[in-house]
Amino acid sequence: MVREILEYPDPRLREVAKPVDEVTDEIRVLAEDMAETMYDAPGCGLAAPQIGVGKRIFVIDTATDDEPSDLRVFINPELLELEGEQTWSEGCLSFPELSEDIDRAEKVKVRALGVDGKPFVLEADGLLAVAIQHENDHLEGVLMIDKVSVLKRKLMQRKMEKRARAGA
Numbered sequence: 001m002v003r004e005i006l007e008y009p010d011p012r013l014r015e016v017a018k019p020v021d022e023v024t025d026e027i028r029v030l031a032e033d034m035a036e037t038m039y040d041a042p043g044c045g046l047a048a049p050q051i052g053v054g055k056r057i058f059v060i061d062t063a064t065d066d067e068p069s070d071l072r073v074f075i076n077p078e079l080l081e082l083e084g085e086q087t088w089s090e091g092c093l094s095f096p097e098l099s100e101d102i103d104r105a106e107k108v109k110v111r112a113l114g115v116d117g118k119p120f121v122l123e124a125d126g127l128l129a130v131a132i133q134h135e136n137d138h139l140e141g142v143l144m145i146d147k148v149s150v151l152k153r154k155l156m157q158r159k160m161e162k163r164a165r166a167g168a
Contacts, residue, residue: 001033002040003051005093008143008160013094017049017056017139020075023117027057031073031115034059043093045131047138050094058135062127072122074112077136080121081109088130092144096163098156102147104133 006013020027030053038046038059047058056076063070084106091099107125110132114120124132134144145156 001036003033003037005037005041005046005050006052007096007164008094008145009157009164010094012052012054013049013138013143014141015049015054016141017047017054019056020113023075023113023115027055027075028115030055031057031059031075035061035071035073038093041093043091044127045135046093047135049138049141056139058138060128060131060135062131073115074110074132074135075114077110077112077132077139079108079110079133079136081107082133083107086130088127090130090134090144092134094138095144095156095160098159100144100148100152100156102130102134102144104130108132110136 034046034048034051037051044062045058045060048055058074059071061069061071082105085103086106087101087103089099090102106129108129109121109123111119111121145153
C-alpha cells in the first residue's frame, strides 16, 4: 500500500524513531508499504518517520532503471564505521523538487536486521553509502536541511513554505 510521505516542515520528521522490538508480520508489511511508497514517489530510499511511523526502519534501492531491483531493508540500523569524505547532490522525498550538495562519509559499515529478523553487516560506498547515511539521519530526526549552510537553509525553508501554501 502506498502511504503519504510527510513533507518538511511537518514536526513528525524531527522525532527520533524508536527501536523495533521484534521483526513481526506487521513490520514486514510496513517494509513492503515503504518500498511501494518509495518506488511510487519515485525515490531510492525512505525511512519510516517519513510516513509518520516512529520506528527505526528504512528501505533503499539504488539500482538504476536498467538494472534489476536491489531492495534492501534495514531494521534497527547502527552505523559502525564511517570512512573518507564525498559530496553528493542529494534529494529527499520530504523535500520534493529540491536537491543540495551534502558532505557525507565515502564508505560506511552498517549493522542491521533484515526482514527475516536476522542480523547482517554491510559495507557500502558511493550512492548506497550516501543513501544509508541519509536515511539513518531520518531515524534521528536529522534532515538534509540541517546539513547545508544557513543561506541555503533559509532558501529551502522558503521554497517548502511556499509549496505548503500552494497546497502542493
